Amino acid sequence: MNEVINNNRSIIVRTENLCKLFLNGKSEIKATDHVNLSITSGEFTAVVGPSGSGKTTLLNLIGGLATPSSGRVFVKGKDINQLKEKELVKFRLHNIGFVFQFLNLIPVLTVEENISFIMELQGTNKEQRNRRTAELLELIGMKDRARSRPYALSGGQKQRVAVARALASKPLFILADEPTANLDTEAAETLLNTMLLLNEKEKVTFLFSTHDPRVMNKARRLITLEDGRITKDETYVR
Amino acid sequence: MIKLAWLNLQRNPYRAMSIVSSVFIAAFFCILFGSFKKGVLNSSADSILKISGGHIEIRSKSYSQTRSIDDIMCIDSAILDSISILPHVKRVLPTLRAYALISHSSSSSSRAVVLVGIDPESEKDRIRMVSEMVEGEWFSEFDRGVIIGENMRNLLNIGIGDTIAVMGVGYHGVSAVGLFPVQGVIGLPVATVDINSMFMTLSAAQELFQADDCYSEIYIMSDKLDKVEVIESFIQSDFSSDEYEIRDWKLLIDEHLVYFRITDAIGFIVMFFLYLLVGSNILGAVILMTKERKLEFSVLVSIGMPRDKLSRTMFYELIMVAFVGLILAVIVSLPIVYYFSNNPIPLYGEAAETLKKFFIYAEIYLSFDLSLFIEQFLIVFCICLAVIAYPVIIIQRLKVDEGLSKRES
Structure with a gap:
């Protein structure tokens, strides 16, 4: 069951004392150290911090891509670490969208096929897939590139398609790991505007990691990590 | 996918x-x-197999045990003709092999040899594949001479044109005696065979041992090794298992296994x-x-x-x-x-x-x-x-x- 914090918003992600330790020779490195946070629906949240502060690890743990050394991750009230591998893959497919820094798209598929691919995995019928793909292409402003293959797109266009693909499965939230890291200013701006538009219009929840000040300035909540610990958690009205 | x-x-x-x-x-x-x-x-x-005879060997069961000329098989030549036209049969090689004593005027003693009667045309390639004519000529169909091994020639100290006396027992006890000119000397690769074997045409051997249409062995060469079993199944009706022994190449090469x-x-x-x-x-x-x-x-x-x-x-x-x-x-x-x-x-x-x-x-x-x-x-x-x-x-x-x-x- 979703945890309701007010009439409109519910907690969709909650972590409890989340720790992830890595061994470096004989010493242990705490990538995340007793992280407790909650993400509510409709948030546009950035996890910030210097390199090695544990941003990617935190996102991987929330997305069920890594197993915590201790602590728990609840998505929609469900402890995802209790799920078996097959259940977890299915859970991710239906509830979490991912945008990575690179190699987001399947190179052999066209833009529309890439977007449609997730829905195909979900078992959505062709008609619905086509309708949803068309909607998403419209939303990201790339209707004219529907038949293009990833190699023919710019870095920014690829990331927008990745966002559309992540959105195709109608997930609870989207995790984006440094989505603008490889983009020039203009492409980063366009991507951010697309993400904000989706957040405002479609109420899509975004949780992304970044150390790009342009992105930080657009985020409505900034969670700062240092040495795996949350040192600041600030909310802004923009 | x-x-x-x-x-x-x-x-x-x-x-x-x-x-x-x-x-x-x-x-x-x-x-x-x-x-x-x-x-x-x-x-x-x-x-x-070419040296041994063929892919299939037929002989009478009793000859297998006794190796006596009285136990050789006598078969209508029509049967041999019918085998030769079977599919995948390359050649049918009837042979008459018998023991005899030979002597020559240059030597005071006689010597026991295996006398092998062969079809000169069919056997020409088979024997000459591994051996060479040292002297003289290979048989033509009606030749009445003998071809001996190189070692035998040296032992008996004889040459082309010399006459050898052959004495033995023919089919059903008749005496097998004759004089045969040496018409060729062949170098066989195995010394024991070379010194103990003497070849003559099949018809001359049958005449000597008075064994018309009789053979000690019949060899069948196939054009394909994997068709031997097919040929074997065809010939089984002509050669009952009670009387005859049919051995295929697997058994024949057993010694080379x-x-x-x-x-x-x-x-x-x-x-x-x-x-x-x-x-x-x-x-x-x-x-x-x-x-x-x-x-x-x-x-x-x-x-x-x-x-x-x-x-x-x-x-x-x-x-x-x-x-x-x-x-x-x-x-x-x-x-x-x-x-x-x-x-x-x-x-x-x-x-x-x-x-x-x-x-x-x-x-x-x-x-x-x-x-x-x-x-x-x-x-x-x-x-x-x-x-x-x-x-x-x-x-x-x-x-x-x-x-x-x-x-x-």
């Missing part, structure tokens, strides 16, 4: 080609060596190492491909593609390239094997001499046998299946977060 696998292959044709070429090389050499191995064994068996076993074992070991080599070559290409695509696999699993589906896609992808490589190998090797099965590679020098001593053709034959192509195709395909297990295992055990972190490096 199949479409995705096919598109993946098209995405990186160089990578696909590297696996195709690994499989191609593997299958090509396996087919070639398999064919060489079978060709060597078949041609060795064939040459040994050690040679075949050694050759087969060596071939097996070489093939084993060849499979190991080609298997590791294919594995190397697949490992490289898997390593290159770990990040891609991680992304696909993280966005929700089940590992089983991803494994299946990889399986289809690799099966497709394996098939392309295998089919190419068959297409390329077919004409090569066919050519060398009809045009053996001749051997020269010591190797040729050594083989000749063992009655084996001094030529390298490749066996053009479709079952061999199928066999090697299936073996290499199984190797490919075993190799495909590698990316499947990697996908099943993939740690997605570690895979994704590879992009950083």
